[in-house]
């Protein structure tokens with residue numbers, strides 16, 4: 627098992643990189659601690675697979691170092707790094723039985739047969755493959771094949787880490803839910819460092835204790851699911867995490883008033899001071915749909931908004947609003963009145979995030 631450190635790591639596929647956009651991984655420093663359950667979350671093309679392949683040794687980084695327990699492993703092959711990797715699509719031997727497929731990684735490192743049997747039976751049980759062990763892999767369904775592929779990744783308990791690259795893509799939605807829980811269970815049982823790549827926030831939150839959110843080749847935040855929700859460090863995290871994502875308003879301060887376009891916002895002194903202090907031309911206030919107070923009647927400090935429409939999602943509704951010229955989404959619970967025509971909004975100060983040049987800055991709420 628290993629702690630994995632990425633030191634000044636960068637990667638480009640371009641022979642002649644000219645700008646940061648030419649890098650699939652922009653220079654980063656990052657540590658995956660030994661025994662942690664991590665997710666690497668981000669949209670398509672942000673560099674997740676590139677990073678995973680650099681860690682496993684399938685790809686050599688353009689610059690920087692990968693360290694396992696403090697030792698540089700850049701020159702080591704994937705086998706020498708002792709990493710197990712589970713890919714999006716099954717990697718199994720069709721002509722072998724399920725048992726032999728699961729046993730393969732262990733036999734490959736000359737594990738005694740009694741131990742092979744123990745581990746194969748243990749992993750088969752967790753993945754509910756026990757009744758399939760004698761079947762030839764080629765006769766399995768796509769779901770079953772991927773379970774075997776995952777089992778092959780999980781069967782060795784002496785690996786440095788297990789890397790999963792969107793392993794549930796081909797799995798039926800109902801089974802996905804079960805397998806995510808199983809993976810978590812396996813992690814708790816074996817305490818192996820696991821990094822799980824996905825573009826699905828739900829998948830990341832169910833599996834991982836901590837999530838690294840990637841955007842344009844950078845880890846823009848590394849935190850618990852709760853931290854990513856409550857205090858996104860970057861506008862992208864605010865937008866990407868949550869359903870729907872965070873609302874952002876371009877703001878400026880003039881004559882002691884905070885403006886979003888031509889609309890004066892009612893915000894506290896701390897927020898106003900922080901906006902006045904910011905020197906950039908890119909200043910945004912962020913507020914989650916869950917935290918906007920929506921009133922059906924005028925309230926003190928309530929900002930009048932137009933209600934465009936509401937979407938009833940069963941236990942809650944999403945209300946689409948326009949404040950000044952700005953579109954906002956608010957989430958209201960089922961016991962709350964859904965406004966029609968007009969609503970009055972309040973932004974609780976402690977729920978507002980201030981973003982300067984896309985990164986969150988502290989607000990002094992005193």
Ligand SMILES: Nc1ncnc2c1ncn2[C@@H]1O[C@H](COP(=O)(O)OP(=O)(O)OP(=O)(O)O)[C@@H](O)[C@H]1O
Nearest residue numbers: 639649650668669670671672673674675676677825
């Ligand atoms: N072999 C390659 N040659 C050239 N460019 C590549 C190669 N592999 C990836 N890229 C580019 O590098 C960037 C990062 O790709 P990568 O596959 O790592 O992202 P990702 O987050 O894993 O995306 P996805 O979820 O779609 O797999 C993208 O712009 C991609 O087009």
